[in-house]
Amino acid sequence: MRSHKPDQSGGRTPSPVRQSIRVLVVLFAMVVGTLPSIGAAQAHGTIINPASRAYQCWKTWGNQHMNPVMQQQDPMCWQAFQANPDTMWNWMSQLRDGLAGQYQARTxxxxxxxxxxSRNNSLNQPGAWKATNVSPNFTVQLYDQASHGADYFRVYVTKQGFNRSTQQVGWGNLDLIATTGRYAPAQNISFNVSASGRSGEHVLFVIWKASHLDQTYMWCSDINIT
Known part of the structure; x- marks a missing residue:
């Protein structure tokens, strides 16, 4: 049997097959090392109180999204799951890049x-979305998995008389009620807002300008001001 010749270090010279495997392993490690962290890139957040539409549907029905009773008990979440279940599974990733503050012009x-x-268009549909009861002065809470921090939040609420059951939300339906300052990176960020002068069912609209990149998040939360 023919033996391998020893190399200069006293070991055996690897076979061509082993050399090829080693090269492939090294190349694979180099490629993996250059890939961005997909988990971190997709791990963002949403308004969890008052719950944004996608988050409310996921929290209420995520474990039983095939349950037919949803169609009667929560028809807006039902239509959202029928349109695209990924809207709810990725409740933390409703973002756009590079808006440069041109929110109204580009939305x-x-x-x-x-x-x-477009993948989340079901969230625009008017109807009987489940609402969170709030007082005229209430706290908004963001949960951010990746602790990006915020350059600011802009908080709007629909005008008195807006009918969320029949109307889609447009800029002309909203009043700006708060613009916050910066927030340091944290998973939980809370701030107080006032919707005085309003009562009954409304839509809360929040813009989050994250600090790490030019990434903008926008959500609607349904509220009942009591």
Whole structure:
């Protein structure tokens, strides 16, 4: 049997097959090392109180999204799951890049609740979305998995008389009620807002300008001001 010749270090010279495997392993490691962290890139957040539409549907029905009773008990979540279940599974990833603060110019009326993302168009549909009861002065809470921090939040609420059951949210339906300052990176960020002068059912619309990149998040939360 023919033996391998020893190399200069006293070991055996690897076979061509082993050399090829080693090269492939090294190349694979180099490629993996250059890939961005997909988990971190997709791990963002949403308004969890008052719950954004996608988050409310996921929290309520995520474990039983095939349950037919949803169609009667929560018809807006039902239509959202029928349109695209990924809208709910990725409740933390409703973002657009590079808006440079041009929110109104680049977000058409009727597409605010989806952040103008066609895959989330079900969130724009008017109807009997489940609402969170709040007082005229209440706290908004963001949960951010990746702790990006915020350059600011802009908070709007629909005008008195807006009918969320029949109307899509447009810029003309909203009043700006708060613009916050910066927030350091944290998973949980809360701030107080006032919707005084309003009562009954409304839509809360929040813009989050994240600090790490030019990434903008927009959500609608349904509220009942008592």
């Amino acid at each position: 058409p009326d009727g597409q605010l609740c989806s952040n103008a993302l």
